Amino acid sequence: MTAIASLLLRDARPDNQAHLLLWDTPNPFELDQITRYNNAQRVNYRENLLQRTDPTAKFLTLHHQVDEEMAAIKAICDQAVKPVVLLEGLDCLITYLNVQPGDYITLFWSSLESTRKLSALLWIILPHKLAPKTWSESRLVRIPHNTL
Numbered sequence: 238m239t240a241i242a243s244l245l246l247r248d249a250r251p252d253n254q255a256h257l258l259l260w261d262t263p264n265p266f267e268l269d270q271i272t273r274y275n276n277a278q279r280v281n282y283r284e285n286l287l288q289r290t291d292p293t294a295k296f297l298t299l300h301h302q303v304d305e306e307m308a309a310i311k312a313i314c315d316q317a318v319k320p321v322v323l324l325e326g327l328d329c330l331i332t333y334l335n336v337q338p339g340d341y342i343t344l345f346w347s348s349l350e351s352t353r354k355l356s357a358l359l360w361i362i363l364p365h366k367l368a369p370k371t372w373s374e375s376r377l378v379r380i381p382h383n384t385l
Contacts, residue, residue: 241267241380246360247275247321249376255310255349255359257377258323259368268323268362277321277360280313283329299330300337306330307348310359317357324361331367346371 249256272279289309290297299306314322334342346369365379 241271243274244271244378244380245275246271246277246323246378247358249358249360251376252358253353253355254376255352255355255361257368257372258360258362258380259365259377260362260380261364261382263325263362263380268325272323275321275323276319277323278317278319278357279323279325280317281326282310282313282324283326285309285313286330297333299333300339300341303334303341303345303348306345307352310349311352311355314355314357314359319357321358321360324359327361328363328367331363335367 246256246258268279271277286309310324313324331342331345334345350369350372365382368377
């Protein structure tokens with residue numbers, strides 16, 4: 238088992254808040270190993286978003302729906318069948334919010350960082366470059382670029 242595969246995420250504290258797993262090039266095999274090792278459930282934000290999107294809608298206006306997206310992230314934790322959730326694919330929302338004029342990305346990160354009472358321990362997998370500079374170091378794990 239590689240060092241990445243035996244990464245202990247399930248004991249993170251506080252366990253009712255979001256944590257960041259910064260990893261530029263996760264591969265499916267190691268993600269599966271981490272998932273099993275931590276008794277976690279992998280959830281893809283992109284797929285979740287597609288399930289929630291009206292197929293007749295002409296535009297996504299996620300920057301006007303930051304509260305709804307936060308509620309969706311909470312719902313993912315509420316619906317989890319395992320104690321730990323590994324959330325993949327949130328980079329699409331973060332990239333979208335980054336290119337929108339206004340402070341939508343700041344609002345998103347502020348809301349996520351202050352979110353409490355999540356039903357499952359939430360780990361969000363993101364590339365290093367997308368992580369906010371202000372995120373608490375105690376709530377993130379960095380996987381170096383050259384681990385493989």
